[in-house]
Amino acid sequence: MTSAVVVLARLLPPLRPEWRRIVGSYAIATASLCALAAIGVLTALGVGGAVVHGSWPPAAWWIALGALVLVRTVLTWREMDVSHALAYRVLARLRMALFDAYSRSVPGRRREHSGRAASVALTDIEKLEFFYAHTVAQIGAALTLFVGALVCAVAVMPAVGLVMLGGALAVALTAWAGAGPARRVGAQEQRERETQSERLVDALGALREILAYGLQDRVVREAVAGTRRSARISRRREAISHLVDGTRELILAVVVIGVIAVALVQRGTDDAHAALLPALVALAVTGVAAVADAARTVSELHPLIASADRVGAGLRRPPVVAPVDDPIPLPDGPLGVRFGRVSFSYDDRSEVVHDWSLDVAPGEHVGLAGPSGAGKSTVIALAARLWDPDAGAVALTDESGAAYPLGRVRDADLRRVVAVVEQDARLFHGTVRENLLRGDGIRSDGELRDALTRVGADDWIALDDELGEHGVRLSGGQRARLALARALCREPRILIVDEITASLDAESERIISDVLGAFPGTVIAASHRRETLGAFARVVRVG
Incomplete structure (x- = not known):
């Protein structure tokens, strides 16, 4: 009792x-x-x-x-x-x-x-x-x-x-x-x-x-x-x-x-x-x-x-990211990402990423390569601060090279400048408009249509179309395009994508690669496909 x-x-x-x-x-x-x-x-x-x-x-x-x-x-x-x-x-x-x-x-x-x-x-x-x-x-x-x-x-x-x-x-x-x-x-x-x-x-x-x-x-x-x-x-x-x-x-x-x-x-x-x-x-x-x-x-x-x-x-669940006690503001202008000797493991398993470093300059487009299980998705999650590294640090950088550790950036500020599109990105039950506005709730219909046009979706879907649960009525390529359009509606300064072209047809892969290539900010894209990685001037191997 x-x-x-x-x-x-x-x-x-x-x-x-x-x-x-x-x-x-x-x-x-x-x-x-x-x-x-x-x-x-x-x-x-x-x-x-x-x-x-x-x-x-x-x-x-x-x-x-x-x-x-x-x-x-x-x-x-x-x-x-x-x-x-x-x-x-x-x-x-x-x-x-x-x-x-x-x-x-x-x-x-x-x-x-x-x-x-x-x-x-x-x-x-x-x-x-x-x-x-x-x-x-x-x-x-x-x-x-x-x-x-x-x-x-x-x-x-x-x-x-x-x-x-x-x-x-x-x-x-x-x-x-x-x-x-x-x-x-x-x-x-x-x-x-x-x-x-x-x-x-x-x-x-x-x-x-x-x-x-x-x-x-x-x-x-x-x-x-x-x-x-x-x-x-x-x-x-x-x-x-x-x-x-x-x-x-x-x-x-x-x-x-x-x-x-x-x-x-x-x-x-x-x-x-x-x-x-x-x-x-x-x-x-x-x-x-x-x-x-x-x-x-x-x-x-x-x-x-x-x-x-x-x-x-x-x-009572312990947080996977530490609370921000002494926040610092982010500067205007382009931002890059710096990984400083980061290590990370899941639960009590062996480290997926060990003592790994990378500098992505503001505005640079970088591809992450490596076999399945090498840690590409983990790096993506660390860059978006879905998790904190077990060792080392991840920071945003400005054009002067000044670092802004993610552990000192307010979550709301970080989400405004960083957008993530994962391989299995979920679409929500409701209309296309409602899904796009989950990225940013203050966009006009004209801006939403522009986002659909950028990903080549404007000719096969409309803002008022119902998607069904998790976008069940769409193909994998169509879901990937809408997820990317949702991220673009935020107008982020850093776009991070994880295996977004995996299992897609050649046409969908080409469209998405073109969108990533035309993105005006920083892009970090993890992929195991040569065609996708071939669009990046710099490819870094993970693992």
């Missing part, structure tokens, strides 16, 4: 701006539960008096009961309104914090699975939003209600308070006893669902290959088998939950019997005490039931604990 509290508490810092709303939600939930409890106790008191004395309750009783019902109705509506609004804010806060962590720590370097990352970013946070917006308030309100009911019971009849306390402790023990098995089964269920999610993400990402090789039946069989395994585990978890719930119901029945017994023993069966007995039973049941509800909620938190642990791990 302590570890669960620690895991859930780790997510509180991003939610700090919402603490007033969380406290307000707890206050409303507590008032609503107290009103409901008061309705039950007051009703039992009125009914007990009517049965014992044979007369209707007085007018004050009816007025108080009506007022409580009205207050409960208003509070219920208000609680729903506040918790739903808070849930959206919690969702936004956690997503922003997680995406900010991912922006500082590129997943690719750590060989992480995109399906797991998507599960954390979407499914896990959606589970947690309801917990922090509603469940926390409900647990706090239930415990507050129990304390209030216990105080009232002790004030009226101390022995009833002892029965309530014993029942509450027994209910709490059920949560403790059922927590272990429920947590183990819940973790197993979550792992099965994660595996299923990863397989489906892989299948959707490789849909063309699956159809080409006729693997769709196998994918469906694996999905069905995984769903059945998950269903079996879910049934085991539900069986544990039903067993614990049944035990709590038995405890509540014992509490009712105990309250009646101690009341009869201590106060006898005179009319006044007999009329009070239903109210005491209602008070005791209300208090212990509140603890039972809280215990049930706590015992069902194991999927949330796993989700919170994954989200917390995402928030």
